Amino acid sequence: MHRLITILLLFIPLLCGCGRRRTIQVKDARKRAELTLTTAPNQKPSVHSLSVRIHGQVEGVAFISGSIVYTQRVSGRFDIKANHEYYNTNCTVLYSPESVQSGKFSVDYESGTIE
Secondary structure, eight states, X not given: OHHHHHHHHHHHHHHEEEOOOEEEEESOTTSOEEEEEEOOGGGTTOEEEEEEEEEEEEEEEEEEEESSSOOEEXXXXXXXXXXXXXXXXXXXXXXXXXXXXXXXXXXXXXXXXXX
16 A cells, blocks of 8 residues: 555656746736746647736836736735636736836736646
8 A cells, every 4th residue: 555655656747747837027017918838839729727926116096907816906015816726728817907106916826737
């Protein structure tokens, strides 16, 4: 039984892969942004999950929403994380400033694949 568990633990990382972590930087948080997160061409069509982290700082108030991110009101420093089953090769993140004087933020994302 231990041998079977050991074999499975060795092969699971080979069967389930992760894409390379990608980053999109938004340097002017005063402007509305519609960001499309895409998978690497070699990952299509085997995507099964998406991990997203949106973090930064705004002076004022803004709203962030998207395909896998519930609408959230942000102000000051913020850090939003989402990790869901996701089978599409694109994901949209919407950033809508309401009363932002300055700021910047980054979107880090990585898709999981079955190979």
